[in-house]
Amino acid sequence: MSDETVFYQRAGQWLHRLMELNPVAATQLGDHRWDDRLADSSAEALDSQHREMLAALAEFRAMPADHFRLAAQIDHRLIVAILESFIRQYEKMRGPWRNPTGYLEEGLNGVMLLLLKEFAPLPDRLRSALSRVRQVPRVLREGQQNLIPTEVPRVWAEVALEEAQQAPGLFLGLLPAIAAQAAPDLQADLVEAGQAASGAIQEYISFLQDQVLPQAAGNFAAGRELFDEMLHQEQMVDYDADELLATGWEQFHQTRAQMEAVAREIDPDRSVRDILEEARADHPPAEGLLDAYRQAMADIRQYVIDHEIATIPPDESLRIIETPPYMRPLLPYAAYMPPGILEEQQEGIFLVTPVDPASPPEEQEQKLRGHSRSKLPITALHEAYPGHHLQLVYANRTETIPRRMGSFLATLFIEGWAFYCEELLEQMGYIAEPVQRLGRLSDQLWRAARIILDVSLHTRGMTVDQAVDFLVRECQLEPINALAEVRRYTQSPTQPQSYLMGKLAILKLIADYRRAHPDASLRQVHDAILNCGSLPPRLMRQQLGLD
Numbered sequence: 001m002s003d004e005t006v007f008y009q010r011a012g013q014w015l016h017r018l019m020e021l022n023p024v025a026a027t028q029l030g031d032h033r034w035d036d037r038l039a040d041s042s043a044e045a046l047d048s049q050h051r052e053m054l055a056a057l058a059e060f061r062a063m064p065a066d067h068f069r070l071a072a073q074i075d076h077r078l079i080v081a082i083l084e085s086f087i088r089q090y091e092k093m094r095g096p097w098r099n100p101t102g103y104l105e106e107g108l109n110g111v112m113l114l115l116l117k118e119f120a121p122l123p124d125r126l127r128s129a130l131s132r133v134r135q136v137p138r139v140l141r142e143g144q145q146n147l148i149p150t151e152v153p154r155v156w157a158e159v160a161l162e163e164a165q166q167a168p169g170l171f172l173g174l175l176p177a178i179a180a181q182a183a184p185d186l187q188a189d190l191v192e193a194g195q196a197a198s199g200a201i202q203e204y205i206s207f208l209q210d211q212v213l214p215q216a217a218g219n220f221a222a223g224r225e226l227f228d229e230m231l232h233q234e235q236m237v238d239y240d241a242d243e244l245l246a247t248g249w250e251q252f253h254q255t256r257a258q259m260e261a262v263a264r265e266i267d268p269d270r271s272v273r274d275i276l277e278e279a280r281a282d283h284p285p286a287e288g289l290l291d292a293y294r295q296a297m298a299d300i301r302q303y304v305i306d307h308e309i310a311t312i313p314p315d316e317s318l319r320i321i322e323t324p325p326y327m328r329p330l331l332p333y334a335a336y337m338p339p340g341i342l343e344e345q346q347e348g349i350f351l352v353t354p355v356d357p358a359s360p361p362e363e364q365e366q367k368l369r370g371h372s373r374s375k376l377p378i379t380a381l382h383e384a385y386p387g388h389h390l391q392l393v394y395a396n397r398t399e400t401i402p403r404r405m406g407s408f409l410a411t412l413f414i415e416g417w418a419f420y421c422e423e424l425l426e427q428m429g430y431i432a433e434p435v436q437r438l439g440r441l442s443d444q445l446w447r448a449a450r451i452i453l454d455v456s457l458h459t460r461g462m463t464v465d466q467a468v469d470f471l472v473r474e475c476q477l478e479p480i481n482a483l484a485e486v487r488r489y490t491q492s493p494t495q496p497q498s499y500l501m502g503k504l505a506i507l508k509l510i511a512d513y514r515r516a517h518p519d520a521s522l523r524q525v526h527d528a529i530l531n532c533g534s535l536p537p538r539l540m541r542q543q544l545g546l547d
Contacts, residue, residue, distance in 0.1 A: 416502015
């Protein structure tokens with residue numbers, strides 16, 4: 001057996017073990033052998049898993065990868081970087097001791113994935129959900145035992161508290177109601193288990209309110225050393241925090257100047273802010289949000305086909321549904337949930353956060369303004385075609401397990417690709433109206449702001465309130481949505497910068513590929529890139545023979 005064959009065999013075995021230890025992740029990835037379980041989150045189990053990760057890393061590092069074929073060398077580099085990332089998260093980010101949200105989401109995501117992904121008859125999925133609901137109290141107890149209140153950042157405790165307050169509805173309302181229609185024989189058991197889970201959540205809420213929040217003094221900031229390490233080791237880029245911040249400001253000012261030029265084209269007597277505010281007032285009604293997104297998705301998919309932008313693989317689909325209630329505090333607008341890397345049926349799910357009819361009218365209007373008609377087609381192409389959904393379906397069709405796992409790491413390419421598609425479709429005339437172009441640029445301003453805030457929050461001492469104020473003042477985000485954005489940034493250092501920085505890397509990659517292949521059509525260029533899978537741009541350049 002060759003060294004390369006051994007590598008791929010061990011990579012498959014390692015993924016199997018990783019999913020066995022993390023059954024909710026297995027459900028997400030498309031392996032359903034452990035759908036009835038939640039992870040063991042005890043301190044002993046976490047430490048044992050960490051030791052397994054260290055042993056796996058040592059094993060893969062010791063392999064003679066220099067003798068592999070190029071594609072296998074890239075796959076090996078991916079596996080090593082993914083393992084290093086897991087170890088870094090455990091040892092340096094210290095999530096199990098600092099982030100109370102993880103314990104909530106183990107049960108909530110574990111159940112919602114079973115409801116959202118239609119891989120088996122609903123009664124079978126509900127039986128697995130029942131088993132997981134019964135394990136929620138255990139996981140939350142483990143969280144209370146592991147968390148160190150003085151190390152928890154206050155903003156993370158606030159997010160966890162909001163999610164916890166939303167969570168009982170899943171167990172007390174949604175699950176029993178679904179069972180009443182699909183599996184009446186399970187309804188009584190789901191009610192009983194749901195009451196126990198809800199009681200455990202109430203205890204967790206009290207724990208957060210009484211013990212965590214009063215002591216929460218942890219710093220969410222990664223710090224300069226760790227931030228630069230993540231840029232270099234995970235994103236695989238050469239720039240550091242200082243260079244990144246300078247690029248962010250450069251892109252911010254350039255984009256603002258472009259916005260002002262388009263605004264003068266629309267109406268020389270009105271400001272960018274006034275034009276955008278007027279555009280935001282033109283939105284679908286609350287009850288028509290889902291239909292508006294469904295139409296926008298259908299339109300852009302057909303445009304990709306008609307204009308030969310990229311080949312759409314067979315057996316892919318996209319389902320558009322409302323965001324589950326417990327996820328809404330972190331998803332102010334909409335989000336995309338990709339199909340798992342092991343799923344035969346590549347169905348993505350697009351989540352649209354609805355307007356709460358019980359909220360005050362002014363708050364409802366503020367939410368709806370985030371779904372303006374001028375931005376709907378941009379969101380659709382970014383999240384669906386030719387953006388995230390199309391790209392990730394391609395990545396999930398790659399032959400090797402390590403390459404499919406690239407999505408664990410390659411946020412710079414994944415987010416950059418979708419953002420690149422926005423400008424591409426504007427250049428092709430799909431985003432044609434000046435107010436749409438202005439909306440696209442306003443999104444780019446927001447992405448440039450993400451670079452600035454990513455660095456500033458994690459290496460420059462910027463506070464949550466300062467970051468929220470920046471987004472509201474400089475990017476015209478609604479305050480409630482700006483807060484949700486910033487909360488997410490605090491938990492994901494180096495990810496917010498990946499949108500615009502990834503786009504810049506992809507523009508350079510495409511320009512270089514065209515020079516090397518001057519006769520290639522647009523579709524051939526895009527298909528070549530997409531067929532590489534989800535890779536950091538540095539590795540993709542190697543795969544395409546550009547470096």
